[in-house]
Amino acid sequence: MxxxxxxxxxxxxxxxxxxxxxxxxxxxxxxxxxxxxxxxxxxxxxxxxxxxxxxxxxxxxxxxxxxxxxxxxxxxxxxxxxxxxxxxxxxxxxxxxxxxxxxxxxxxxxxxxxxxxxxxxxxxxxxxxxxxxxxxxxxxxxxxxxxxxxxxxxxxxxxxxxxxxxxxxxxTTSPELFEEAFKRVKFISGWQMRKRAIKRPSIIISPAGMLKGGASVFYMEKIFDNPKNAVFFVSYLIEETPARRIIEEGIFSTRKGVGPVRARIEWFDFSSxxxxxxxxxxxxxxxxxxxxxxxxxxxxxxxxxxxxxxxxxxxxxxxxxxxxxxxxxx
Incomplete structure (x- = not known):
């Protein structure tokens, strides 16, 4: 056997x-x-x-x-x-x-x-x-x-x-640029700091990047209707998310309704x-x-x-x- x-x-x-x-x-x-x-x-x-x-x-x-x-x-x-x-x-x-x-x-x-x-x-x-x-x-x-x-x-x-x-x-790429930029960041904590940041010329980096929630929705509601402002999306945007709709249709849904985005909109492939x-x-x-x-x-x-x-x-x-x-x- x-x-x-x-x-x-x-x-x-x-x-x-x-x-x-x-x-x-x-x-x-x-x-x-x-x-x-x-x-x-x-x-x-x-x-x-x-x-x-x-x-x-x-x-x-x-x-x-x-x-x-x-x-x-x-x-x-x-x-x-x-x-x-x-x-x-x-x-x-x-x-x-x-x-x-x-x-x-x-x-x-x-x-x-x-x-x-x-x-x-x-x-x-x-x-x-x-x-x-x-x-x-x-x-x-x-x-x-x-x-x-x-x-x-x-x-x-x-x-x-x-x-x-x-x-x-x-x-597989090196993170040096990110680390250098990180040294210059001023961190925001709480609604009072958010309200102050939105009133002065600034670059604000905020999650969630797809506008499904988080502080980014607050900032977007404040700036989307002004052509002097700009919104830069980075990395992949999932289909049917609010951010993807802005890129494809120029429309943003707020708690007050749906309206056209007059701010400058750009998308950059800064993927990690x-x-x-x-x-x-x-x-x-x-x-x-x-x-x-x-x-x-x-x-x-x-x-x-x-x-x-x-x-x-x-x-x-x-x-x-x-x-x-x-x-x-x-």
């Missing part, structure tokens, strides 16, 4: 960000180890959408790459009745707590968790540093600087000889994400046995990127939909 050694399977399930931008959520399962990477929310014009359900009880640990809501916004939902460890950096913990609190305050729709779940999530955070490794059952997870925003990280997962790099959002050329350079440097799982991209953009940047490399690429489970054997 000849006994064949059973191949070890690793399953990667796409719970969010499959052929879409937003609500990133990826689960990796190997033997009896189950790890979840990010659990975000997609915020558009209509009700926010959440990733596919995963049983928190079945997880061994959760990992958060960075604070943006499309990666962090649904995490408290996992802490309604469970207490799984959440691994992230100290800056990501601080920023994500603020953003999720604001999300709960400004959301006009039902959100399946409350502040108590956010507080429970924070209590179960295990802080990690760049270069640190975490051992969880059969997995070894290394924390790598992602260069996206302060505190952002990637996770390199080692599973019985199989290496997986979950990048989240990342960037890696550029298309940078992505192609990274892909061209990969070994031939590497496999690529493309997520966090719209269907049209993803197909275009595959045909223009990956197809001729000979590398195996997957562009899965939400709910798709990929199986790799070693």
């Amino acid at each position: 000849v006994l064949k050694r059973r191949k070890k399977q690793t399953k990667i399930k796409i719970l969010g960000a499959g052929r879409e931008v937003g609500r990133s959520a990826i689960m990796i399962e190997h033997k009896d180890t189950r790890l979840l990477f990010d659990y975000g929310v997609a915020i558009g014009k209509e009700e926010p959408s959440f990733p596919l359900h995963v049983s928190p009880k079945s997880l061994d640990a959760v990992f958060l790459t960075h604070a943006h809501l499309d990666h962090s916004g649904a995490l408290p939902f996992l802490y309604i009745s469970e207490a799984k460890p959440l691994y992230t950096t100290v800056l990501t913990l601080e920023f994500s707590s603020i953003l999720i609190r604001d999300f709960l305050k400004i959301s006009k729709f039902y959100v399946p968790f409350e502040m108590i779940e956010l507080e429970n999530m924070v209590r179960h955070v295990k802080l990690v540093n760049y270069g640190e490794s975490i051992s969880i059952k059969d997995a070894e997870i290394e924390v790598i600087d992602a260069g996206h925003i302060p505190g952002s990280c990637m996770f390199k997962i080692r599973l019985d000889g199989l290496n997986i790099l979950y990048t989240g959002d990342y960037n 994400h890696i550029s298309r050329k940078g992505l192609c350079d990274v892909i061209n440097a990969l070994p031939q046995h590497a496999k690529i799982i493309l997520v966090h991209s719209s269907e049209d953009e993803g197909e275009n990127f595959i045909s223009s940047c990956i197809k001729n490399t000979g590398l195996k690429v997957y562009f899965p939909e939400n709910g798709k489970e990929l199986i790799f054997e070693k």
Whole structure:
């Protein structure tokens, strides 16, 4: 009798960000180890959408790459009745707590968790540093600087000889210009300082950049009707958000109604994400046995990127939909 050694399977399930931008959520399962990477929310014009359900009880640990809501916004939902460890950096913990609190305050729709779940999530955070490794059952997870925003990280997962790099959002350019500009910033705290800032000539940088809430809505309501003012949007603007409507239609919806924007409007691609050329350079440097799982991209953009940047490399690429489970054997 000849006994064949059973191949070890690793399953990667796409719970969010499959052929879409937003609500990133990826689960990796190997033997009896189950790890979840990010659990975000997609915020558009209509009700926010959440990733596919995963049983928190079945997880061994959760990992958060960075604070943006499309990666962090649904995490408290996992802490309604469970207490799984959440691994992230100290800056990501601080920023994500603020953003999720604001999300709960400004959301006009039902959100399946409350502040108590956010507080429970924070209590179960295990802080990690760049270069640190975490051992969880059969997995070894290394924390790598992602260069996206302060505190952002990637996770390199080692599973019985199989290496997986979950990048989240990342960037390979140097942040010197940002650091130099940061030294000249005057921070605003509270409504009195906001009211004073709006009365004098100034450059005001304010979240949320898509005008879904936060102080930016206050500033926009004050300046949008004056052609002497200007509004500069940076980075990607999600479809059907108020900011996207301004760029495409020149219309801004205020609490008093809908009106044309008379201020100068510009959009700049000052993204803290890696550029298309940078992505192609990274892909061209990969070994031939590497496999690529493309997520966090719209269907049209993803197909275009595959045909223009990956197809001729000979590398195996997957562009899965939400709910798709990929199986790799070693």
